[in-house]
Amino acid sequence: MGDMTGERITLFDTTLRDGAQTLGVDFSVADKVTIARALDEIGIDYIEGGWPGANPTDDALFAEPPALATARLTAFGMTRRVGRSTSNDPGLAAVLQARSSAVCLVGKSWDFHVREALGVAEDENLAAITDSIAAARAARGEALFDAEHFFDGYKANPDYALACLKAAEAGGARWIVLCDTNGGTLPHEVEAIVTAVARELPGDRLGIHTHNDTENAVANTLAAVRAGARMVQGTINGLGERCGNANLTSLIPTLMLKLGYQTGVTPERLRGLVGLSRFLDERLTRAPDRHAPYVGESAFAHKGGLHVSAVEKNPRLYEHVAPETVGNRRSIIVSDQAGRSNILARLRELGIEIDPRDPKVTRLVELVKQRDFEGYAYDSAAASFELVVRRTLGRVPEYFKVERFRVEDERRHNAKGELVTESMAILKVRVAGRLVSTVAEGNGPVNALDLALRQALEPVYPMLKDMRLADYRVRILHASDGTGAMPRVLIESENGEIERWSTIGVSTNIIDASLDALTDSFFYKLFRDGVAEATAAAGADADARLPGRDAA
16 A cells, blocks of 8 residues: 555544543543544544543434534444443443434454453354344444454454454444554564455454554555555654553654555644643643654754754755644754754744844854753743843833742641641732832742742733633752752743743752742733833832832
């Protein structure tokens, strides 16, 4: 099967079922409805919503399924139990009665499992497959068969594994999906086995479902496609139990941009891939994988100075696809490896025009290298870098200044006898020509600092009410120093759900580092909003709202 064929690959997303097996992931009905609509919008062909009868969430989803434009909402279940008829199996009945456009049933295809797990004769399993698929097709109009542990089964007994596929075909299965259930098969094995299967069953009836236990789920899927399979199953961002499932955010652009296949995702919709990936992470309150292929923040990031010079002249030298095709963007990273080309490229990215011979460029290069040596990793904190640049160029207003701060933590027993820890922050902030004292209690010292800062700033800068701290991370530099090591704090903030930015603070004192990152975040928000520095007159207007004001 050649590449660049223009043939159609059908996409089957299992995020809402397989993804729910991910440690720490728990979908609500609202989550499933919202995610299903997003998958439909980008062009996924089948969306596996869950397993009706297995839990209340999936029951509710299929009782009132979301309206989808083109995708087929699919219910998942198992073939009937041996010894029961299709009409007398409660588990299968719940699946067949669900309001879905298709049904995907999983069944055994490894003779070892049939004998040891089911404890039945091999022929009885084949009959159960045929009967169940026929019942699903009659009930919902379209049936798919997931051949569980197919590759292990084929290695052990190819004749019986194929017989299971033929049994599903006899029942009228539209798609017969070969599953690498434990993720242990390697690409060369997948390609050889799928090639053999494609001699017995047409490729436009074959699908592939892989797990990532050897870091080969995407490679195994591509091997199966090369061998003839025309349905690809996977999850957005590679969610799934253990090590995850085949990652559709990697597979879709590879199939389209590298191998020339068509999918339901048009080139225009493909530009929404980064947005879909980050939407799912946001919905699950997970930090995006910045190193993810195609969609990660670092996927098209360039760090070395020589590298950047070449990218500036010809991006394709170091970018295997144009970042815009998947909705990403090129990023010029500034670090201790930075040269003038990095700085100039990043300045252009920020919309700053400057003569390359300007002495300020040299100062910026040296400043960034020095800061990087001290622990300021600006490749992880683009907002702080922009502030450093603009401050060096003298273009950031002095919106406010923290003159003094104190943080107190107290651990005690409350009235219920529970052990609690409370944090209090006391600040003196110069804003709008006045010195303001504030006190706030919070859920930890950083939250207390945030609340105390807001007390001083929001009456003068009300637009700060729209931003919030979205993520807080600490990394210890020079860990060999033990408790005396220097922490680096990264804070990610967001403006509603529209924009996110990262700021950094470094100090031997973790609270000091946190405050630096936090104040940078407020400065960035104000600067990006085009806010002018508040004057003493503005401070007087807000005076009635300022808590605990001291004389300047």
